[in-house]
Amino acid sequence: MSAPLLEARAVTRRYRMPRESLFRAPPVLTAVDSASFILERGETLGIVGESGSGKSTLARMVMAFETPDAGQILFDGQDLGQLSAGDLRRQRQRFQMVFQDPFGSLDPRRSVGWSIAEPLRAIGAENRAHRVAEALEQVNLHAADAEKYPHEFSGGQRQRIAIARAIVTRPELIVADEAVSALDVSVQAQILNLLMDLQDELGLAMLFISHDLAVVASICDQILVMQHGKSIEQGRATEVLNAPTQDYTKSLLIAAGA
Amino acid sequence: MKTRLPVNFLIGAVLVALVLGAAALSLVWTPHDFAQMNIKAKFGPASSTYWLGTDQLGRDVVSQLMAAARNSMTVALAAVLIGGSIGTALGLLASAIGGWVEDLVMRIADIGFAFPALLFAIMLAAVFGPSLTNAVLAISFINIPVFARVARASANQVWTREYVAAAQAAGLNRAVISWDHILPNIGAAIIVQATIEFAVAILAEAALSYLGLGAQPPAPSWGRMLSEAQTLMYLAPQLAIYPGLCIVAAVLGFGLLGDGLRDITDPRLSRER
Numbered sequence: 001m002s003a004p005l006l007e008a009r010a011v012t013r014r015y016r017m018p019r020e021s022l023f024r025a026p027p028v029l030t031a032v033d034s035a036s037f038i039l040e041r042g043e044t045l046g047i048v049g050e051s052g053s054g055k056s057t058l059a060r061m062v063m064a065f066e067t068p069d070a071g072q073i074l075f076d077g078q079d080l081g082q083l084s085a086g087d088l089r090r091q092r093q094r095f096q097m098v099f100q101d102p103f104g105s106l107d108p109r110r111s112v113g114w115s116i117a118e119p120l121r122a123i124g125a126e127n128r129a130h131r132v133a134e135a136l137e138q139v140n141l142h143a144a145d146a147e148k149y150p151h152e153f154s155g156g157q158r159q160r161i162a163i164a165r166a167i168v169t170r171p172e173l174i175v176a177d178e179a180v181s182a183l184d185v186s187v188q189a190q191i192l193n194l195l196m197d198l199q200d201e202l203g204l205a206m207l208f209i210s211h212d213l214a215v216v217a218s219i220c221d222q223i224l225v226m227q228h229g230k231s232i233e234q235g236r237a238t239e240v241l242n243a244p245t246q247d248y249t250k251s252l253l254i255a256a257g258a
Numbered sequence: 259m260k261t262r263l264p265v266n267f268l269i270g271a272v273l274v275a276l277v278l279g280a281a282a283l284s285l286v287w288t289p290h291d292f293a294q295m296n297i298k299a300k301f302g303p304a305s306s307t308y309w310l311g312t313d314q315l316g317r318d319v320v321s322q323l324m325a326a327a328r329n330s331m332t333v334a335l336a337a338v339l340i341g342g343s344i345g346t347a348l349g350l351l352a353s354a355i356g357g358w359v360e361d362l363v364m365r366i367a368d369i370g371f372a373f374p375a376l377l378f379a380i381m382l383a384a385v386f387g388p389s390l391t392n393a394v395l396a397i398s399f400i401n402i403p404v405f406a407r408v409a410r411a412s413a414n415q416v417w418t419r420e421y422v423a424a425a426q427a428a429g430l431n432r433a434v435i436s437w438d439h440i441l442p443n444i445g446a447a448i449i450v451q452a453t454i455e456f457a458v459a460i461l462a463e464a465a466l467s468y469l470g471l472g473a474q475p476p477a478p479s480w481g482r483m484l485s486e487a488q489t490l491m492y493l494a495p496q497l498a499i500y501p502g503l504c505i506v507a508a509v510l511g512f513g514l515l516g517d518g519l520r521d522i523t524d525p526r527l528s529r530e531r
Contacts, residue, residue: 065427097424099424121430122429122430
């Protein structure tokens with residue numbers, strides 16, 4: 001059996017807090033505490049947990065914005081922490097991210113087409129205009145929208161643009177960190193449907209991070225529950241939702257009204 | 259227009275337009291040759307020939323003021339461009355690399371800040387001799403830490419934006435991101451600072467020329483006109499007043515324009531109007 005697309009092995013990330021006293025070591029916050037999970041190709045793993053549970057830090061490590069203090073993140077069997085800076089940059093086209101804030105994730109001074117083409121420029125791809133147009137149509141926008149600027153679009157449309165940028169390199173994995181949390185409920189549904197359609201169409205795997213259990217339940221094959229930086233439960237979505245083994249998962253489900 | 263332009267911006271714009279207009283006009287036309295002496299007409303009163311009279315050597319004051327404006331603008335422009343480019347580049351670099359490099363660059367900038375600017379210019383003149391070029395270099399140099407600080411502070415903010423994270427996720431290196439995203443998004447702050455530093459540079463040039471370390475005769479300069487008029491204060495006070503007013507107008511104009519630009523580009527920083 002080949003390696004899973006993405007695997008976290010006992011990943012730990014600590015942050016040093018500001019010193020409280022000159023004579024004591026600065027306090028350390030353990031944001032992620034030996035968390036583990038496995039994401040197979042083409043599947044969606046939802047990570048749930050309350051704010052401060054380490055979900056976003058885990059996502060940042062998957063994106064290799066930060067390196068774990070202990071443990072490994074394995075993408076397609078290779079440890080991201082062991083890659084050289086150049087190798088890592090070349091691998092980045094294979095995993096892309098959709099951010100939370102549709103108003104902050106696009107440079108206001110750059111046209112939409114410019115922003116979507118950015119990952120293509122990074123790898124020196126040919127035929128950029130064509131691929132940008134294709135990506136825009138895949139997210140149900142128009143090829144002509146490439147000329148416009150972010151302020152001409154609504155939040156939902158901007159999130160589509162952000163998704164277009166994420167899929168333009170034809171990645172194998174999309175990390176979506178609270179990608180629909182900033183949107184209206186009706187727009188949320190549209191974006192979730194779009195993500196699921198794209199997943200079928202392109203065979204993407206998705207790491208879907210959300211504090212909203214209902215959203216995760218609607219889109220994910222697998223669910224990972226996090227609490228205080230620890231991964232406390234991973235299983236098939238139906239199993240975790242219907243027969244949780246952990247008290248914390250049960251209380252999350254009750255809080256969500258399930 | 260939806261919002262009214264701030265008053266300081268309008269006043270600044272008018273003053274700057276006057277000074278720049280006079281400087282530009284002097285390139286093609288002045289009422290008289292500014293260096294043309296006419297001893298018979300020295301200390302002449304304001305008249306239809308000599309609008310603001312003549313100085314101790316019978317030179318036309320208006321023509322001198324106009325030519326001095328050009329001189330002053332050139333020095334300020336060169337100094338702000340040189341100092342601003344180097345300072346902004348250093349600030350961007352510090353922000354992009356972070357860590358000890360950032361600390362080092364900023365601590366050096368702090369030292370540059372703490373060093374009295376005019377003292378440095380005098381030192382430069384003492385070593386390399388007084389000249390306009392050295393004045394430009396001195397003023398450029400004192401601008402570097404100012405721009406380094408502004409650029410680094412603004413850049414650090416932009417680095418936290420999600421579109422920068424997206425660019426990193428795309429696999430771009432920090433140099434490309436600095437150029438593509440950081441610089442365009444700190445442009446407003448840099449332009450505001452440049453306008454304010456333009457005012458500072460005009461004042462510095464006037465001060466250096468007053469001390470004899472800037473423009474050398476016969477090149478006209480407000481600062482030098484002021485120092486020459488100083489000994490004649492009781493005889494012809496207007497000769498000191500005119501260049502003085504010009505310096506005030508130029509410095510005030512660029513200062514207000516910079517403040518106004520800041521109010522327009524960053525409403526959060528503006529005071530209640």
